[in-house]
Every structure is written in C-alpha cells, then in structure tokens.
Amino acid sequence: MLSAAAAAALLAGCSLTSKDAPSQAEPVTIKVMYYDERSFYDQYGMLFSALHPEVEIEVVNTQAVKYEEGKDMNQAMLDYIDEQKPDILMLSPDQYSKMAEEGRLLELDSRIEEKSFGKDGLMPGMLDYLRDMSGGKVYGLVTDFFSQAVYYNKDLFDRYGIDPPRDKMSWDELLRLAEQFPTDGPEDERVYGLSMNYMQLDLYQLGNMIGMTQNLSYIDASGKPTIRSDAWRRVFETALTALKSGALYQPSPDSMNGAMSYEEFLMKRNPFLGGRAAMTIEGYYLMSEIKQAQEMLKDKGIRNWDVVTMPVDPANPDVSPNVSFNQILAISAKSGQIDAAWKFLKYIVSDEFARVTSKRQTGSMPVRTTYFKDDAGHHLEAFYALKPIQPAMYKNYDKVPSNFGAQFYGLASQELQSAFSGEKTVQEALESLQTKAEDLIHAAPKESQAPSAPSSGG
Numbered sequence: 507m508l509s510a511a512a513a514a515a516l517l518a519g520c521s522l523t524s525k526d527a528p529s530q531a532e533p534v535t536i537k538v539m540y541y542d543e544r545s546f547y548d549q550y551g552m553l554f555s556a557l558h559p560e561v562e563i564e565v566v567n568t569q570a571v572k573y574e575e576g577k578d579m580n581q582a583m584l585d586y587i588d589e590q591k592p593d594i595l596m597l598s599p600d601q602y603s604k605m606a607e608e609g610r611l612l613e614l615d616s617r618i619e620e621k622s623f624g625k626d627g628l629m630p631g632m633l634d635y636l637r638d639m640s641g642g643k644v645y646g647l648v649t650d651f652f653s654q655a656v657y658y659n660k661d662l663f664d665r666y667g668i669d670p671p672r673d674k675m676s677w678d679e680l681l682r683l684a685e686q687f688p689t690d691g692p693e694d695e696r697v698y699g700l701s702m703n704y705m706q707l708d709l710y711q712l713g714n715m716i717g718m719t720q721n722l723s724y725i726d727a728s729g730k731p732t733i734r735s736d737a738w739r740r741v742f743e744t745a746l747t748a749l750k751s752g753a754l755y756q757p758s759p760d761s762m763n764g765a766m767s768y769e770e771f772l773m774k775r776n777p778f779l780g781g782r783a784a785m786t787i788e789g790y791y792l793m794s795e796i797k798q799a800q801e802m803l804k805d806k807g808i809r810n811w812d813v814v815t816m817p818v819d820p821a822n823p824d825v826s827p828n829v830s831f832n833q834i835l836a837i838s839a840k841s842g843q844i845d846a847a848w849k850f851l852k853y854i855v856s857d858e859f860a861r862v863t864s865k866r867q868t869g870s871m872p873v874r875t876t877y878f879k880d881d882a883g884h885h886l887e888a889f890y891a892l893k894p895i896q897p898a899m900y901k902n903y904d905k906v907p908s909n910f911g912a913q914f915y916g917l918a919s920q921e922l923q924s925a926f927s928g929e930k931t932v933q934e935a936l937e938s939l940q941t942k943a944e945d946l947i948h949a950a951p952k953e954s955q956a957p958s959a960p961s962s963g964g
Contacts, residue, residue, distance in 0.1 A: 534846045535562040539592035541569060550649075550854050553862060557853070561846050566592045580604075593841040594850060597646065599639055599896070602834045606640035612837040614644045617848060627857055629873045631825070631893025636834070639896065646836035647855045650870040653829045654789050655888040656680065656817075657796075660810040662687070662697060662784045670812075671785060673888060674824075677716045677817040680785075681748040687784050689752035699753035701776055701783035706756060709922040710915075712745040713738075714899075718827050720819045723898040724914065724943075729905030731943035733918075734936045742932045746925060755783055769803055781808045787816070790889060791869040793880065813888045826892035827899075832870060907950035910943075917942050 540546040543565040547555075551563055571586045573579060580601065587595065597605065605611050618625050618633070625633065629651065636644050656671055663670045668686050675683070684699025691697070702712070717738060726732050748754060755777055778786035779799035786792070799807040816828045835854070837847045853859055860874035871878045875890050903911065918939055925935040 533560050533562065534843050535564060536594060536841075536843045536846050536850060537564045537566050537590065537592040538594040538850070539566045539568060539587065539590070539596050541567070541596065543567060550850075553859065554850055554853055558849065561849065563850075566590045568596065587838075591838070591840065593838055593843050593847040595646075595836045595838055597834045597836055599831075599834065602636075602646050602836065603639045605836070606643075606645040610839055611640075611645035612839050612841065612844060612847075614647065614837070614848075617852070618644060618647075623852060624857055627874050627876060628855075629875050629890045632873055635894045635896075646834040647851060648831040648834055648873055649854050649859070650872050651829055651831050651890070651894075652789060652870050653826075653889040654787055654816055655813040656785055656787055656815070657778060657792060657811055657813050658785045659778065659781060659783065659808055660812060661781070661808075668784075671814045673815040673891065674818045675814070676820050677719060678744055680817045681744065681751075681753075684748070684753040684785060685751045687753060693758070696782070698755040698777055698783040699785065701755035701778045701786040707749070707754065708919060709742060709745055709749060709926045710919045712749060713742040713922065716745055716817075717741045718897050718899045719817055721822070721827070721895070721898045723901055725902040725906060727902055727905075729902060729947065731940055731947070733943060734933075734940035739933055739936055742922065742925065742936070746932060749926065769806075779803070779808060780806055789869060790871055793884075812885050814885065815888045815891055818892065824893055825895045827895055827897040829890070829892065829894035831894075906947055910946055910950070913946055914943055917946075 538546065538551075546563075546565050551565075554561070555563065568583070568586070571579070571582050583601065584605075595605070595611070602611075617623065632648065632651070633644055636646060636648075640646075656675075658671050660670065666687060668683070671680065671683060681700070687697055687699040689696070720737065720741065722732075722735075722737055722741065724731060724733055732738070749756075776786060776788075776792075776795075777783040778788075779795060780803060796808060796811065800809065801807075816826050818824075818826060835851055837844060837851060841847050855873065857874050857876070860872040860877045864872050864877035871889060875887075878886055878889070880886065921930075921935040921939040921942075922932075924930045925932045930938070
C-alpha cells in the first residue's frame, strides 16, 4: 500500500511530455533477478512500472536455488543465472567481483559519466569501492547503504565538563573518552561512558571491531594465521583495558528476562535512550528509537544528541569498513535488452527515486545523500563522510579449510576469555591461539579448502 501510494504521489508530481509518453515506446520485457517477487515490487518495481509501463518485468526468484549440505552455493547460483538468463542481476560483493572478472557483466563507466545520471550526487567513495572490487571499472550500482556512527548525549558531556567526541577519532581516543565518566553508583542508575549494544560484549568481539577498523586480518595471503602479531596484541590490550575500566555498559545476562514495562525495556536495552550513557554506536535506525524513547520516557529520555563518525585508523583516517551495501545490481553482458535494463538501473539509483523513497525508514540510507537529513540539523554526514572499504579481516579464507571460521571463533573466544579473567596475558592467549589455528589448518584434508570466515560475534 505504501509503495502504491508513493507511486501515485510520484505520478501526480510528474508531467510526461509527448516525447516521454509510454505510447511512443516499443514494449519490452526484462528479467530481473531478485530474492522475492513481492519484495522486488515493494522496493523497486511499483514505482518504476508506474513511470515506465512500456517495460514489463519478470522476476527471477533466487529462492529457487535451494541450500543443500555440502553444496557449492555460489556455483549453484551461477548455474541458475546461466539457466534463467536474467537481464538484471542481484549480486553479493563476492559474486559481483567474480562475474566482473569473468566478463559476465556489462561495463557501466561510460553510462554513469552521462550528465543525466548525475554521479556527483552519490555518496563519496561508492563508485571507487565498486571499482576496487572489479578491476578498476564499474559493473554494478547500489541504491542504498548501511552505516554506523557514534551517537553522543550533549547534556551528559556538559554536565561532567568533558569535551564531546569528534569526527575521525581513533578507537583508543574514543575508549579513553568513555573512561572519563564516573563508574560508581547502582547498575540501574549509574552513567556509562559507552554503550555498544544490548548484548554482552566479550574481549574477542570488541577486539574484532577495533582490528577491522585497522584493516587487520587473521589470515595472510599464503593462508597462514596472523593472530600473534604485535598489531593484534595491541588491539586486544586496548580492548581489555576498556572492558576492565567499567566505562562500557555490559548488561547482566538476566537483565532482559522476566516481565517488564516498555519503559524498563527501553532503559535496559540501551541506556543511551534513557539518558544514562554518554555515547553509543548504532545505525541510522536508532534515530527513530530516540524519538520513540522521548515520547515514552518523557523527562527520562535523551533530549540533546548528535553524531560523529565511527572510529578510524589514524594511518588511513578517510575510510571505514563499517559501511555496507545491501546488494549490488548489475546488467548481464549477455542481455538482449540492455537499453531497457539500463533504464531500470538508472532510475532506481536516480535522484527522483531517492526523493520518493527516502522517508521509508527501513534502516538503510539512500546513496543519493541529499535526501538523508532530519529537521533538527544533526550532523548526519557522519554516516557517509568516510569512504567504504572491503575489510581485510575476512579475506584469504579461500586458503583455509571450509570449517576453519566457526572453529576459529570458538577457540578465539575461549583463549581471549582466559586473558580477560587474568589466567593468561594477552600475548600468551594469542600465542596459544596461533598454535591452535595452525593445527586446524594442518589437520584438515586438502579437498576441504573453501571460503569461510569467522563470525564477528556481534
């Protein structure tokens, strides 16, 4: 219903000239690969079809490719594409890179240079990110992105006379800032310097976040574990100090159990909403939760807030791995309807599409950043000021056994917990983890080598 209403509103605001009238265009059909026909029309198809009735769309449902134990799902998807021959492809970053390398996708560089495309309105770094994944050329586009930022409570910083956070702080600076707030008082009343999320955060998880920002990897290009490096040791020592400081909100395991009012739920889920955490790291969606908390909690809810960028690596302060794209849409190099396919792709990345859909509040943000704003003048540029990069952390997992990721996560959590409890130093825990990771690789049969990455634990 919302999509239909948006389409009607869009049509009401458009005046088609005789040149643009659908009756002047030759009817064509394009096949669009997507995970669900209804979702496709809700997200894209309704609006596009309202403006371009001359283009019929047939949705190729990717759910037809069923998961089976031991099945190479990437190859199964490529086989399905060869069978169905869609004009528009919905791809993951890995699929995009592979298909571009194999010459399966249409190069789009000349098309995005056209004045009518308006590439200058796109989020900074998006096209460079796509080029980095596909040999220096653009073969696909994205319509929206997900990002995180550091929200902060202005009133708490003023109350305690502490300088507020700024864009492009390092993790060490952010954590030291959190530690300037008092750590005394009852758990359900005290102030916290930083609330990461409503889950219990362990040493491995926090270290993972810091290491990803510094573009560290667990596996090098030869397939050898790198966990006992000095860089990883410094990362986990920084994380350990922060967790031991008491400045980070760590909900008790049973804090979300039992009957509670909605007010209690909001306060326990994220103390930032209740005005008891100076900072939190969250996505765009938290803005709507803040509004809700202000209505429900009245004078207890946070009032004055703003955002700054996520922490960065001081050696490379203009990029962030905390930006991700939902999916990459590309045109098949074998498409027989390239002009119609480009008409569709160009429209869903257009300024007009972003304007109409920017109020959906799905948690993602339009790549046309003009329409990402609020009426209160918050520094929302923090969500897209840093250019996206592919994290090095999850690279090279095609060099290790297929089950390495899951096993490594379990071992890492166990070893680093021993460092947190004081049974081992961080260096001792990483030395032990390095040895166990090497043993996992050496013990696996060669034929089990396949892409696999460890869980972030988040």
